[in-house]
Amino acid sequence: MKFAFWSTLLMLCLVAALGASCNRASYGAHDKSKIRVGIVFDIGGKDDRSFNASAWAGVSCAETGKWPDGTDCGKPALNIVARDIEPGNPTSIEPAMRAFAERGYDLIIGVGFAQTPIMELVAKDYPNIRFAIVDGDSALPNVALLKFKEHEGSYLVGMLAAKANKTGTIGFLGGMDIGLIHRFGTGYEEGARAVKPDIRVIKNYVGVTDAAWNNPGKGKELALAQISKGADVIFTAAGNSGLGAFDAVEQAGKVDGRATHLVIGVDANQNMVKPGFVLTSMLKRVDNSVYSIIEDVVNGRFQAGLHVYGLDKDGVAYAMDEHNKPLITPEMLQQVEEARKKIMSGEIKVTDAMDKK
Amino acid sequence: MIFLRQLLFPLIAVIAAFIVGGILILIIGDNPIEAYRLLLGSALSWPDGIGYTLFYATPLIFTGLAVLVAFRCGLLNIGAEGQLYVAAFATAWVGISFANMTAWILLPLCFLAAILAGGVWGAIPGILKARFGSHEVINTIMLNFVAVALCSYFTQYHYKNPGPIMETTAIGGGAHIARLGRFVPGLPERIPVNVAFLLALLCCLLVYLFLWRTKWGYELRATGTNPTAAAYGGISIRKQIIIAMTISGSLAGMVGINEVLGYRYRYYDGFSDNYGFTGIAVALLGRNHPVGVVVAALLFAVLQRGGIHVDGFSEYVTKDIVQVLQGTIILFVAAEAFFSGSFNRFGLLKRAKV
Missing domain, CATH: 3.40.50.2300 (Response regulator)
Known part of the structure; x- marks a missing residue:
């Protein structure tokens, strides 16, 4: 009897619900x-x-x-x-x-x-x-x-990374090990070297397949490894896997209310993902x-x-908002803005890792 | 009557799943009727819908049959996924290595590669079980990982097509099998449903004949139904286990024919959309009978095809609804024993009792 009761109830609910839903406008896709x-x-x-x-x-x-x-x-x-x-x-x-x-x-x-x-x-x-x-x-x-022109935007965040850096080592976490991602890495390294010529840049990649974009666990592992090697700023260009690096810097913690390790987001503005831990984001204005x-x-x-x-068409940029304002001094900002103008005018040439050599 | 009774539960399961899915769609604020119309409409339209539905059904028929054969021998083959990967790679390997041969030699070689590679990969857990008694579920699952990793490795480091995509170079033109579009008027050739679909149907017939019309099939089924009695009757259980797993692996391996020879003409890393695991569901829903497997595979193919369209053209529903439907179907099929009591009370099944 129980079964009959429940199935009747189910049917009644369904009929009532369908009646209600039939009034909805049909899909506008057509x-x-x-x-x-x-x-x-x-x-x-x-x-x-x-x-x-x-x-x-x-x-x-x-x-x-x-x-x-x-x-x-x-x-x-x-x-x-x-x-x-x-x-x-x-x-x-x-x-x-x-x-x-x-x-x-x-x-x-x-x-x-x-x-x-x-x-x-x-x-x-x-x-x-x-x-x-x-x-x-x-x-x-x-x-x-x-x-x-990811290399141009990466150059600017590389400068910011070197400015915020204290240990002499910074990290780069790439998604898939391919030319496109090398372009981020090379630009980042050049930007950092422009500020601190002897800075050490550790580069790691999550993988060699599509899955590399969607593996935050491995991203976090690699970021923690970089932190243990002394990197205090990590630039991620790894899609979803990059979010693992955000967890890693958060885990590294804060001293006197300031994060000891920072991360740089990529593509979209990721400053709000972990406020206080995100130095900036390299915006790729898709x-x-x-x-x-x-x-x-x-x-x-x-x-x-x-x-x-490129920088000129607002295709790449670095993100500034209320979340990372305390982390970036006006002096840093001024220097990066100068570099930005110089890149646009062609005075600074950033290496494009995908250019045929 | 027995036939109808066999049909009853899968049918109820499917209807119930659609009702549950419909309630879910309502809860997220969309219109179930529109969503289902989109789902079925896109899967049953001519020629794209039907063409793709048949194409998606092909690997599911193969894996469904693979699970069926093992199941009839009392074995659970969770490893169809690994078997089909190894087979697809072997097929591509033959197609690449002997690319210059004529079709008359190359094509049979490729077919053989798919069947043998799948068979060998399936036989391994069979032998392990027969020889050492290690459980086939554990071994087949573990061999899945080994298979996927091996194929990835060989693709990445030995046969990779230059570029960012994980795929091998193309196989020789002689190894291509015809798409059905070439014979069927109105079906454009860009739709990848190919001769492998007919092969899948042929395999259904062969599996049926083998299991129910031959002595070997009888021995295999006897082992599955009651191993002790079968052994008493003079059947070698160990031999049956190995035979069943080998046939099962070969059937799963034929997915490689559809994928490599009929669709991409190369090995594409990660091509399988969990065909091996969906095959278990297909066999379960198809009541471990070849005809049921075809019907169940078609149903799951409809869901697979329609899911994408629901995702794209409905307001809020994503293609995850397909997983909900599949999961609920399996749940209801598996709950048969629980529900059959209630049905008996209504007298629904009384006359069907044999």
Whole structure:
């Protein structure tokens, strides 16, 4: 009897709930009068508080004129429909991209170079759909490449790291051991050397596969190892794995209310992740690049090929806000600002590790 | 009648899972009807939906059959995942090493590589169990890690395609198998469902014939049902264990044919979306019968295909809903013994008793 009772109750609840839900407006994704944009995130997912989060912020800004947290993003909404998919594992990236393509979306954005070969496959099958890939390389006529001068931004945070450094050793925690991440590391090292020529830079990488972006445990281990070798500032360029380094510096603790070890965030502003422990964040303004490529599509000015975002186009920057203000003196700030102008004018040349030698 | 009774619980499990999933969708503030329409609609549309659903079903049929064969011998093969990785890599290795051979030689070699590699990887825990009595569940799980790591190692350090992606270089053109799009009008060739799907169906038939229509299959099933009685009847339990695990591994290994020869034409590190483990669920839902496995594999493929679309085009639902559905289905199937009491009370199953 019990079973009959419960199943009847369940059915009743369901019918009531369905009745209520039928009044909802149906999904707006099929509104074909608007430009439709689909974005496929990397394995890290859209809330990695880093690379993907930044891309998501750009899409959100273009769709609603607001950041994902609801504050104004300072740019107009573009009257688009935006949809996103978090594949979660490498095998779902292709179906995700095709899901948008099958529905005839106007622009499909892929986040991260790992999606490049997949995007090329899909872009060949759908020559009339425009694609954009962050950090990727492709020669197809319908794929735009959104790239950044990470070395320039890394140079500036390298200077800040050297300024904040006391032990003579700083650390760099990379995600995957590849050219793109070496670009961060080299710029960082050069910036640090520009302040302290004899500084020691320890570099470690989380791994050699995609999984390296999503392994905070290993990130923390490596950061703790660097701390034990004397590094007191650690720059992370490791996606989700970098968050492990944040835990590591927090674990190292505070003396007299000041953190003994600091971390530098990457891609998105990560200053608020562990306030007081984050010196600054090397911003890779994926949001700006994503917004501008969507704007191009809306205005009918889409161009395939290379789009490079450096210090000049607000493509890379270092983050300053109320969370890291106590850690950065006006003197540090002034010196970094000078370097920034010199890089933009070409007076300082930062080595790009991905340049062919 | 027996057939209907077999069908009853899986069906109830699926419906119940969809109801539970629907309630969950309601709670997160979305419309279950819209979400399910999106899920099924995207999976059953022609040609993309159906093409991809069949493509996703292919590896699940293979792994489902693999688990089934082992299960019929009283063994739990948790190692289909490792077996299919080793087999896929072996297939790619043959395809790369003998790339210049003609298709008539290369293709059978590649097929053989997939079947043999999977079979050997499956036989290891079988032999360990037969010889030393070590439990196959532990050994197959452990061999999964060994397999994944080995394949990664060889990909990274010996056969890697230059670039940031973990994949081997391409196999020879002679080793490609045809996509169904070439024969089926209206199905574009970009959809990767290929001859391996037909092979999977053929394997279902063969497994059925083997298990229920041959002496060897009888011996295998006898071992699974009652080892003591089987041994008394003169069947070598050890031999049966090794045979079952080898066949099981070979079936799992054929995933490599679908993946390497029919889809990517190379070994791609981490290609398996837990096919080996989903295979356990497929076999369970399919009641360890080849026909059931095909139906269950198709259902899980529908979920896999639809999940992405639900994620993309619904308001709040993510593709995790698929995991909820799969998990709930398994839960309900596993709870059969618990529920059958209630059903008996209603007289639902009374006549079905044999």
